[in-house]
Amino acid sequence: MSSAAQKKSRRRSTRTGRRHPLATVALIAIGLLFTGGAYALFNSTSSGTEAVAASQDQVDRGSKLFSANCATCHGMNLQGTSAGPSLLGVGAAAVDFQVGTGRMPLQNTGPQAPEKPAQFTTEDTAALAAYVASIAPGPGLPEAEYLDGGGDATHGAELFRINCAMCHNVAGAGGALTEGKYAPSLTGVSAKHIYEAMVTGPQNMPVFNDANLTPEDKRDIITSLKYLEDNPSPGGIELGNLGPVAEGLFLWIFGLGTIVALTVWLTARSN
Amino acid sequence: MTTTTPETPTSTVQPGQVQPGTQGGAVGAISNYLDERTSISAVVKEFGRKIFPDHWSFMLGEVALYSFVVILISGSFLTFFFQASMAEVVYNGSYVPLKGLEMSAAMNSSLDISFDVRGGLLMRQVHHWAALLFIASIVLHMLRIYFTGAFRKPRELNWVIGFLLFVLAMGEGFTGYSLPDDLLSGNGLRIIDGLLKGIPVIGTWISYLLFGGEFPGTQIIGRLYTLHILLLPAIVVALIALHLVFVVVHKHTQYPGPGKTNNNVVGYPILPVYAAKAGGFFFIVFGVIMLMAAFFTINPIWNYGPYDPSPVSAGTQPDWYIGFADGALRLIPPGWEWTLGNYTFSLNVFLPVVVLGLFIVAVLLYPFFEGWVTGDKREHHLLDRPRNAPTRTAIGAAGITFYCGLFFAASSDLIATHFKMAMEHVIHILQFTTVIGPFIAFFIAKRICLALQKKDREIALHGFESGRIVRLPGGEYIEVHHQLDAYERWKLVSFNDYQPLMLRPNDRGEIKTSQRLRAAVSRWFFEDRIAPVTRTELEAAHSHGDHGDHGVVEAKDEAMGGAPHIRS
Ligand code: HEM
Numbered sequence: 124m125s126s127a128a129q130k131k132s133r134r135r136s137t138r139t140g141r142r143h144p145l146a147t148v149a150l151i152a153i154g155l156l157f158t159g160g161a162y163a164l165f166n167s168t169s170s171g172t173e174a175v176a177a178s179q180d181q182v183d184r185g186s187k188l189f190s191a192n193c194a195t196c197h198g199m200n201l202q203g204t205s206a207g208p209s210l211l212g213v214g215a216a217a218v219d220f221q222v223g224t225g226r227m228p229l230q231n232t233g234p235q236a237p238e239k240p241a242q243f244t245t246e247d248t249a250a251l252a253a254y255v256a257s258i259a260p261g262p263g264l265p266e267a268e269y270l271d272g273g274g275d276a277t278h279g280a281e282l283f284r285i286n287c288a289m290c291h292n293v294a295g296a297g298g299a300l301t302e303g304k305y306a307p308s309l310t311g312v313s314a315k316h317i318y319e320a321m322v323t324g325p326q327n328m329p330v331f332n333d334a335n336l337t338p339e340d341k342r343d344i345i346t347s348l349k350y351l352e353d354n355p356s357p358g359g360i361e362l363g364n365l366g367p368v369a370e371g372l373f374l375w376i377f378g379l380g381t382i383v384a385l386t387v388w389l390t391a392r393s394n
Numbered sequence: 395m396t397t398t399t400p401e402t403p404t405s406t407v408q409p410g411q412v413q414p415g416t417q418g419g420a421v422g423a424i425s426n427y428l429d430e431r432t433s434i435s436a437v438v439k440e441f442g443r444k445i446f447p448d449h450w451s452f453m454l455g456e457v458a459l460y461s462f463v464v465i466l467i468s469g470s471f472l473t474f475f476f477q478a479s480m481a482e483v484v485y486n487g488s489y490v491p492l493k494g495l496e497m498s499a500a501m502n503s504s505l506d507i508s509f510d511v512r513g514g515l516l517m518r519q520v521h522h523w524a525a526l527l528f529i530a531s532i533v534l535h536m537l538r539i540y541f542t543g544a545f546r547k548p549r550e551l552n553w554v555i556g557f558l559l560f561v562l563a564m565g566e567g568f569t570g571y572s573l574p575d576d577l578l579s580g581n582g583l584r585i586i587d588g589l590l591k592g593i594p595v596i597g598t599w600i601s602y603l604l605f606g607g608e609f610p611g612t613q614i615i616g617r618l619y620t621l622h623i624l625l626l627p628a629i630v631v632a633l634i635a636l637h638l639v640f641v642v643v644h645k646h647t648q649y650p651g652p653g654k655t656n657n658n659v660v661g662y663p664i665l666p667v668y669a670a671k672a673g674g675f676f677f678i679v680f681g682v683i684m685l686m687a688a689f690f691t692i693n694p695i696w697n698y699g700p701y702d703p704s705p706v707s708a709g710t711q712p713d714w715y716i717g718f719a720d721g722a723l724r725l726i727p728p729g730w731e732w733t734l735g736n737y738t739f740s741l742n743v744f745l746p747v748v749v750l751g752l753f754i755v756a757v758l759l760y761p762f763f764e765g766w767v768t769g770d771k772r773e774h775h776l777l778d779r780p781r782n783a784p785t786r787t788a789i790g791a792a793g794i795t796f797y798c799g800l801f802f803a804a805s806s807d808l809i810a811t812h813f814k815m816a817m818e819h820v821i822h823i824l825q826f827t828t829v830i831g832p833f834i835a836f837f838i839a840k841r842i843c844l845a846l847q848k849k850d851r852e853i854a855l856h857g858f859e860s861g862r863i864v865r866l867p868g869g870e871y872i873e874v875h876h877q878l879d880a881y882e883r884w885k886l887v888s889f890n891d892y893q894p895l896m897l898r899p900n901d902r903g904e905i906k907t908s909q910r911l912r913a914a915v916s917r918w919f920f921e922d923r924i925a926p927v928t929r930t931e932l933e934a935a936h937s938h939g940d941h942g943d944h945g946v947v948e949a950k951d952e953a954m955g956g957a958p959h960i961r962s
Pocket residue numbers: 451452453454455456458459462532535536539544545549552553554555556557558559560563634637641645646647648
């Protein structure tokens with residue numbers, strides 16, 4: 124009985140990492156109250172916007188790049204068109220994530236904008252981000268201190284299992300959603316992009332703002348993902364971390380295949 | 395290849411030619427000592443003279459046997475360190491990303507085995523890979539028995555024993571998979587809990603009984619452990635022993651071939667040739683398992699973390715052999731649920747359970763069904779080539795298709811992501827495969843069998859085309875056909891030919907419904923058939939020598955041919 128009670132309390136304690144229903148309401152209220160400049164202020168204190176203000180040059184360059192590459196879908200004033208959503212208030216983090224992982228500019232429509240090799244240099248990406256953020260502020264680029272992978276891996280792994288594993292699989296190997304959408308594999312994704320994904324919630328991924336997961340929580344999650352990446356499985360080759368299906372397939376093809384081949388060889392007549 | 399007992403195709407190997415083991419020295423003294431007290435030599439001699447035919451597919455049962463031995467060895471090692479308790483402890487072992495986390499003692503000890511017991515991880519992986527291999531080889535063994543008709547009289551009971559072993563093996567696998575109390579297996583248990591609760595009326599009670607209260611409770615791991623290491627293995631060992639006794643008593647079957655008849659067995663005597671081979675083969679199987687365990691991760695529980703009812707991971711699947719059950723749950727259309735007053739009837743859970751139950755029972759009863767259809771009471775020690783039993787083979791193909799549809803459904807999410815398809819499409823395709831696929835597979839397999847039989851028949855009668863065209867003195871062109879020699883032809887012409895049972899009134903002149911049913915099923919079974927070549931046909935074909943006319947000699951039975959038939 125006592126251990127059951129313990130389990131319960133443990134469950135409750137893990138809940139703290141989760142979105143409280145009231146938190147959402149409160150957040151919307153706050154969002155409505157502090158619009159515009161107040162929103163920017165709120166944001167810079169809680170989400171860690173890059174302190175360095177973007178130079179005017181950078182914004183100008185971003186503006187040009189944007190009209191040339193993005194405006195057809197997102198509109199000249201970021202207001203959005205039928206081909207793409209409004210980018211007002213998505214912030215530098217969203218642009219850096221979308222452009223940095225090659226998702227934007229979108230090439231062909233599908234259920235989900237796929238990752239592809241990044242189409243822009245780091246400077247151009249930064250310029251685009253600066254431009255979009257200059258029109259209407261939003262979540263900024265994450266600060267380096269949260270990206271160093273020096274957090275608490277245990278806590279991060281637990282948060283990951285609770286908040287992310289249902290879509291991304293416990294080992295971050297990815298998983299299927301409905302209608303051809305999917306949560307991609309997280310191996311090889313940079314710490315910055317992981318952070319930005321959590322802050323901006325690309326496409327079907329929910330937003331994990333700082334009320335859900337504090338920047339320290341995010342740092343822990345990144346730490347645990349990086350731990351998995353840097354420490355190959357102690358058991359040997361991982362078979363894609365896909366779980367029992369991959370193991371079963373491997374067993375039938377390699378294991379049983381080898382054995383059947385050996386039985387054939389053993390019983391083959393020497394003539 | 396051992397060639398100490400040369401085997402000639404024309405004569406059966408005589409038992410009794412076996413060289414007894416060396417008699418001198420300490421070994422001789424010890425065996426003498428034992429023999430004088432137990433008369434064991436008679437048994438060994440008798441057993442050693444048993445002949446075991448040589449074919450790769452006859453070794454599949456052995457693969458199962460040897461992987462089971464490996465399971466026993468590695469499993470015993472694991473019991474030294476595993477703690478089957480759900481008491482909460484704080485993990486303090488050497489795997490950093492779990493340090494300081496609360497978890498059950500079972501999970502804690504599994505992690506310790508993986509990271510802090512020397513050789514522990516290797517043993518865990520040996521145990522798990524061997525378990526997967528065990529069940530896979532059982533399935534393949536079973537398919538071999540099925541498609542060659544090795545289950546016919548007198549071996550029906552051994553089929554039943556084998557079937558029980560198959561079910562028990564799945565039970566062993568599932569209980570073992572659940573023991574570490576990690577997130578993945580916890581989700582699996584949750585599904586079992588759901589399945590139980592889906593049973594009308596008594597479901598909830600059964601679930602409470604099994605888990606000792608509300609899921610997950612604090613009991614289940616201990617209970618599964620008792621099943622896993624005590625009860626199930628004891629039954630499995632006993633049944634394997636019985637199974638092997640039956641194999642010895644019945645003698646092994648053999649494929650049709652020259653000199654092989656229903657009344658003999660051609661092959662190597664067990665001692666020394668076969669035993670030596672088998673002993674070597676054990677180490678080969680062991681070696682393959684070791685290789686897999688040493689180089690490939692299996693069930694990385696440290697990734698999954700301890701069980702906690704709230705998180706569910708994407709890509710949660712059971713081990714492959716339970717996949718068909720998981721798949722059935724995924725394929726059932728959503729919303730098949732009715733509420734009646736206070737009760738909910740979850741057909742979406744219960745129906746798959748019923749369908750799978752029926753499928754399993756069908757597998758169990760097939761030998762008796764076929765015996766009833768053919769009305770054949772003879773003993774069969776010669777195997778069928780699958781093509782020579784077209785309807786059986788076709789039923790088997792249908793069963794495999796059904797099973798595979800369910801099996802692949804268990805990985806529908808991975809199919810969707812890896813082949814870039816929408817989840818819904820994957821499910822629809824697999825629903826089609828599972829429901830309509832078996833009929834298509836039946837039809838195709840049967841046609842292929844009949845076509846192969848037809849080809850055999852033609853080759854037996856006319857030999858095969860040599861591609862050499864000869865002009866006769868008269869100006870006529872013929873293609874030279876190579877005739878088979880008697881050995882090769884034997885294989886093609888000697889098989890059982892069943893005809894649909896005739897409806898005959900019994901003594902009192904009545905025809906009972908059961909007889910009608912039996913005649914109808916028998917007609918369905920045997921209406922399309924290719925009769926084996928008879929001696930007269932052969933003589934007729936060969937009396938006018940190699941002739942150019944190599945059209946198919948049709949069997950007398952009108953029913954054969956390429957056109958599809960409407961079955962009743
Ligand atoms: C624990 C699992 C099993 C073990 C260790 C096992 C072992 C064996 C061995 C060593 C043989 C003789 C070699 C051979 O023909 O392959 C054999 C024969 C046989 N087994 Fe199994 N078997 C198992 C499961 C099954 C299952 C699931 C079935 C079918 C439902 C089955 C039906 C038979 C039959 C009918 C024979 C006689 C075959 C013949 O004489 O041609 N066995 N088994």
